[in-house]
Amino acid sequence: MSGVIRLVTEVPGPKSRALLARRAQAVPRGVPAVTPIAVVQADGAVVTDADGNRLIDFGGGIGVVNTGHRHPSVVAAVRAQLDRFAHVCFPVSTYEPYVALAERLNQVTPGSHAKRTFLLNSGAEAVENAVKVARAFTGRQAVVCFEHGFHGRTNLALALTSKVMPYKKGFGPFAPEIYRIPFPYCYRCGEADGQADRRTGGRCCMASRERLEQIFASTVDPDSVAAIIMELELGEGGFVPAPKEYVDALAAFARDHGILFIADEIQTGFGRTGKLFACEHYGLVPDIIITAKSLAGGLPLAAVTGRAEILEAPQPGGLGGTYGGNPLACAAALAVLEAMEAEQLPARAARMGDRIRARFCQWATRHACIGDVRGLGAMIGMELVQDRQSKTPDKMLTVRLQAAALERGVILLSSGTYGNTVRVLAPLSISDEIMDEGLNAVEEALDAVVPSRP
Numbered sequence: 001m002s003g004v005i006r007l008v009t010e011v012p013g014p015k016s017r018a019l020l021a022r023r024a025q026a027v028p029r030g031v032p033a034v035t036p037i038a039v040v041q042a043d044g045a046v047v048t049d050a051d052g053n054r055l056i057d058f059g060g061g062i063g064v065v066n067t068g069h070r071h072p073s074v075v076a077a078v079r080a081q082l083d084r085f086a087h088v089c090f091p092v093s094t095y096e097p098y099v100a101l102a103e104r105l106n107q108v109t110p111g112s113h114a115k116r117t118f119l120l121n122s123g124a125e126a127v128e129n130a131v132k133v134a135r136a137f138t139g140r141q142a143v144v145c146f147e148h149g150f151h152g153r154t155n156l157a158l159a160l161t162s163k164v165m166p167y168k169k170g171f172g173p174f175a176p177e178i179y180r181i182p183f184p185y186c187y188r189c190g191e192a193d194g195q196a197d198r199r200t201g202g203r204c205c206m207a208s209r210e211r212l213e214q215i216f217a218s219t220v221d222p223d224s225v226a227a228i229i230m231e232l233e234l235g236e237g238g239f240v241p242a243p244k245e246y247v248d249a250l251a252a253f254a255r256d257h258g259i260l261f262i263a264d265e266i267q268t269g270f271g272r273t274g275k276l277f278a279c280e281h282y283g284l285v286p287d288i289i290i291t292a293k294s295l296a297g298g299l300p301l302a303a304v305t306g307r308a309e310i311l312e313a314p315q316p317g318g319l320g321g322t323y324g325g326n327p328l329a330c331a332a333a334l335a336v337l338e339a340m341e342a343e344q345l346p347a348r349a350a351r352m353g354d355r356i357r358a359r360f361c362q363w364a365t366r367h368a369c370i371g372d373v374r375g376l377g378a379m380i381g382m383e384l385v386q387d388r389q390s391k392t393p394d395k396m397l398t399v400r401l402q403a404a405a406l407e408r409g410v411i412l413l414s415s416g417t418y419g420n421t422v423r424v425l426a427p428l429s430i431s432d433e434i435m436d437e438g439l440n441a442v443e444e445a446l447d448a449v450v451p452s453r454p
């Protein structure tokens with residue numbers, strides 16, 4: 001038998017089901033279980049479940065293991081650090097891995113200006129802190145975010161997050177002074193009859209100073225805005241890349257109004273889009289860039305990096321936390337950044353993206369339920385619809401496809417405000433053979449859940 005997928009029971013098997021039953025009695029249902037499997041081992045792009053089934057991981061722990069599960073140099077770096085110390089608290093005593101990582105992030109993030117970086121535990125915490133810093137620097141309170149955006153689950157991050165169900169429902173009141181503007185989601189653009197649809201070669205209809213001024217005129221005074229926070233390609237919002245001309249127009253608008261540009265690169269970051277950061281596709285140098293997820297290859301770590309004068313605005317003691325920049329996570333992140341460079345993972349992501357896109361587009365010729373295929377580099381999504389005319393999102397089909405893929409040995413994630421975008425977040429270190437094996441299984445799953453059109 002060739003290939004890495006090995007299914008020795010139905011998926012989920014009895015041992016996974018037993019642990020999920022225990023979980024249901026011990027853990028609240030609010031914490032989702034996207035797949036019904038229990039994992040006992042993960043290496044590279046392959047996950048082994050409690051029943052001994054081997055599956056290909058197209059989810060990467062939601063975009064966290066771009067360097068692959070248990071990358072050998074990440075494991076070695078964490079072990080070596082653990083032999084020295086696991087925690088002293090950076091605000092109490094300084095240690096080199098934190099400083100080295102800050103230096104490295106200052107160097108690899110866009111822009112050659114003087115920068116500072118501080119470290120936190122999660123993406124949401126980085127989002128909150130970026131906003132704190134922006135407010136401290138500008139002396140302004142308002143923050144502008146986007147429809148379909150996702151920035152985390154803490155209170156301020158939730159206020160910035162767009163999707164109501166399941167993230168926001170019942171959890172208000174949310175932080176004030178947050179203003180939401182439309183994201184340039186060309187496939188579903190309500191303006192100009194969707195004439196801006198990228199595939200028709202149209203220009204984004206929101207990409208002009210006049211249109212931005214109109215939008216702000218009924219939203220918030222731009223001169224009271226501390227920052228705009230944006231995912232250049234929506235992650236949880238359905239893998240929608242913003243058109244370059246829109247980002248150009250927005251960045252110029254922000255600059256002219258003294259508004260800081262915060263790029264949330266938590267999901268787009270670390271090679272996923274074919275560049276180390278999505279900003280690089282846009283020639284954008286953000287004032288603040290926030291990273292997390294793949295930064296530390298599986299250990300919890302997040303960073304806020306930005307212009308030195310902005311990051312120096314908060315008073316001593318205003319930033320930090322007990323665990324932020326934990327030494328084990330810093331050691332892991334330094335190894336991740338080395339591996340990214342040594343293995344040229346951003347370039348690999350670009351090639352991988354071409355491969356995935358070609359397959360998705362090929363499937364679209366047979367399946368009218370594939371409404372759109374899009375994304376930068378390996379951050380490719382496929383939006384499923386009931387029909388191409390109405391573009392009605394088909395969430396149920398997406399759920400069925402995920403289940404059918406899992407039955408065939410592939411962990412597949414969805415995203416999108418309407419839950420109808422299939423997204424690939426496989427480790428960038430995955431071989432072409434394993435990627436093809438996974439794609440073959442997803443194709444088989446697609447053929448099983450939706451009949452082909454002649």
Ligand SMILES: Cc1ncc(COP(=O)(O)O)c(C=O)c1O
Pocket residue numbers: 062122123124125127150151152153231235236264265266267268292293
């Ligand atoms: C773009 C973006 N921002 C923020 C977050 C929140 O990160 P965390 O779950 O680590 O708090 C996420 C998580 O998916 C994300 O994709």
